Amino acid sequence: MKVRLGFLLSLLAGDPQADRAVPPTGFTARLTVFTSGAMALLAVFALAFSLATERMADRWAAELARTSTLRISAPQDQVGAQTAAAVRLLETTPGIASARALTPEEQQALLEPWFGPDLPIASLPIPQLIEIIEEGDGFDETGLRARLLAEVPGAVLDDHTRWREPLVAAAERLRLLGLAAIVLIGLSTAAMITMAAQAALAANAQVIRVLRLVGARDIYIARAFVRRFTLRALTGAAVGTAVGMAAIWFLPSADDAGSFLTGLGFQGLHWLWPLAIPPLAAVVAFMATRGAALRSLKEQS
Amino acid sequence: MIELRNVTYSYGGGELFSEVSLQLAPGSFHFLTGPSGAGKTTLLKLCYGELVATGGEVSIFGSDTRKMNRDDVAMARRRIGVVHQDCQFLDHLPLSENVVLPLTVAGRQAEADANLKDLLAWVGLAGQAESLPPQLSGGERQRAALARAVIMSPDVVIADEPTGNIDWEMSQRLLTLLVELNKMGKAVLVATHDLNLIRAAKAQVSARILRLAGRKLQAAGAEL
Numbered sequence: 001m002k003v004r005l006g007f008l009l010s011l012l013a014g015d016p017q018a019d020r021a022v023p024p025t026g027f028t029a030r031l032t033v034f035t036s037g038a039m040a041l042l043a044v045f046a047l048a049f050s051l052a053t054e055r056m057a058d059r060w061a062a063e064l065a066r067t068s069t070l071r072i073s074a075p076q077d078q079v080g081a082q083t084a085a086a087v088r089l090l091e092t093t094p095g096i097a098s099a100r101a102l103t104p105e106e107q108q109a110l111l112e113p114w115f116g117p118d119l120p121i122a123s124l125p126i127p128q129l130i131e132i133i134e135e136g137d138g139f140d141e142t143g144l145r146a147r148l149l150a151e152v153p154g155a156v157l158d159d160h161t162r163w164r165e166p167l168v169a170a171a172e173r174l175r176l177l178g179l180a181a182i183v184l185i186g187l188s189t190a191a192m193i194t195m196a197a198q199a200a201l202a203a204n205a206q207v208i209r210v211l212r213l214v215g216a217r218d219i220y221i222a223r224a225f226v227r228r229f230t231l232r233a234l235t236g237a238a239v240g241t242a243v244g245m246a247a248i249w250f251l252p253s254a255d256d257a258g259s260f261l262t263g264l265g266f267q268g269l270h271w272l273w274p275l276a277i278p279p280l281a282a283v284v285a286f287m288a289t290r291g292a293a294l295r296s297l298k299e300q301s
Numbered sequence: 302m303i304e305l306r307n308v309t310y311s312y313g314g315g316e317l318f319s320e321v322s323l324q325l326a327p328g329s330f331h332f333l334t335g336p337s338g339a340g341k342t343t344l345l346k347l348c349y350g351e352l353v354a355t356g357g358e359v360s361i362f363g364s365d366t367r368k369m370n371r372d373d374v375a376m377a378r379r380r381i382g383v384v385h386q387d388c389q390f391l392d393h394l395p396l397s398e399n400v401v402l403p404l405t406v407a408g409r410q411a412e413a414d415a416n417l418k419d420l421l422a423w424v425g426l427a428g429q430a431e432s433l434p435p436q437l438s439g440g441e442r443q444r445a446a447l448a449r450a451v452i453m454s455p456d457v458v459i460a461d462e463p464t465g466n467i468d469w470e471m472s473q474r475l476l477t478l479l480v481e482l483n484k485m486g487k488a489v490l491v492a493t494h495d496l497n498l499i500r501a502a503k504a505q506v507s508a509r510i511l512r513l514a515g516r517k518l519q520a521a522g523a524e525l
Contacts, residue, residue: 216375
């Protein structure tokens with residue numbers, strides 16, 4: 001374990017002299033910087049997407065969990081009385097902070113996306129909706145249903161469970177997709193850097209032969225490649241991350257873009273998360289190059 | 302220091318040589334000759350650990366090469382200076398950095414300044430320190446390879462056809478350098494086709510001349 005740790009640290013430490021022993025290779029350098037930059041950019045977007053869906057899931061879960069709706073479906077001449085009775089009953093029910101019958105304008109606004117703005121709501125047999133805001137641990141659903149059945153026969157309680165669960169599940173799946181995308185981006189980066197490192201090692205077979213001839217140990221040779229690829233990945237990822245963060249920053253705000261883009265991006269301390277991408281890219285490059293270099297040196301011996 | 306005992310080397314299903322025994326003691330000078338394809342280069346590679354014998358035992362500074370890992374071989378190579386016919390260099394680095402490369406990889410860079418100037422003067426390349434290897438002539442490259450081979454003050458110097466690409470005058474100069482090294486107590490092993498070089502060396506040093514032919518290593522005949 002001690003030996004492995006020492007090996008790892010000496011690889012990290014780098015050696016400018018070892019660096020000089022390997023000639024700069026333009027193609028693999030550009031490939032590594034470009035790949036890391038592009039992957040970091042995608043990782044920023046995937047992270048923003050994942051964080052946004054997480055926030056959305058939390059918001060939906062919280063908002064829907066704290067509210068319920070009571071629907072009064074009664075003959076038109078009884079709607080007013082049943083609504084008043086239901087509100088009184090709800091206001092005296094433990095666990096309910098407030099109960100409020102929606103105004104005709106609010107009900108019209110709810111229907112507007114489907115029926116347009118000129119719906120003659122007064123002439124339609126539309127049920128009256130009562131918004132219930134919960135408090136504390138919420139209300140006893142079974143007890144409330146029983147009381148409503150006895151006192152307000154036209155009332156139907158909807159605690160939003162049917163809506164909440166699939167919505168939250170969908171948002172959670174979207175969040176996982178975002179995380180899976182980040183993992184895939186990391187693996188793709190590792191694969192591309194491994195290929196670039198292998199190409200560099202193959203192109204420098206003669207250099208490796210000379211270094212071995214004069215007594216260079218594998219760690220010395222690997223160090224030159226590992227340090228070089230790690231720094232390239234770090235540079236590329238830093239640029240990609242900066243561009244990605246700038247793009248997210250300049251996204252239209254939720255107010256301008258409408259509800260579709262609401263919350264997409266980073267908020268508050270979440271802006272710190274993308275800053276982890278360049279060091280992570282460097283770690284991925286370090287591991288990928290180290291593995292490729294040591295395998296290649298073993299095969300070439 | 303380096304000893305081969307009943308060594309066999311097989312390659313591609315065929316036996317290149319067998320029952321080869323050789324001992325490179327301090328201060329010894331050996332020439333290895335023989336026809337092309339007899340296995341001279343392979344025998345040299347066995348001596349500095351680049352290849353492992355398929356039979357018998359090769360011992361480098363007391364270690365059996367079959368039991369040496371890559372790091373062990375690397376450490377042993379720091380005590381063996383090798384000069385190849387094709388003089389492998391890092392073409393992007395100037396001659397000075399190529400010559401001190403063994404010190405650099407050994408982490409003894411500090412010794413480079415003290416040794417480099419004298420060494421380049423010794424091999425007649427004092428004015429070429431900043432030249433890139435491709436800018437050097439064949440003879441200059443051979444002498445540069447020799448300088449690199451000895452900068453670590455190795456115990457053994459192994460040269461594979463060191464005069465293969467250079468004229469007679471330059472060959473003589475290189476031979477003189479090898480003889481000087483031998484007189485400092487280094488063991489020297491030179492593989493060569495150049496019988497004139499061997500004859501010239503006999504006037505300067507007591508050398509053992511071996512011939513690798515017909516899969517066997519033997520003392521060379523009276524023609525030398």
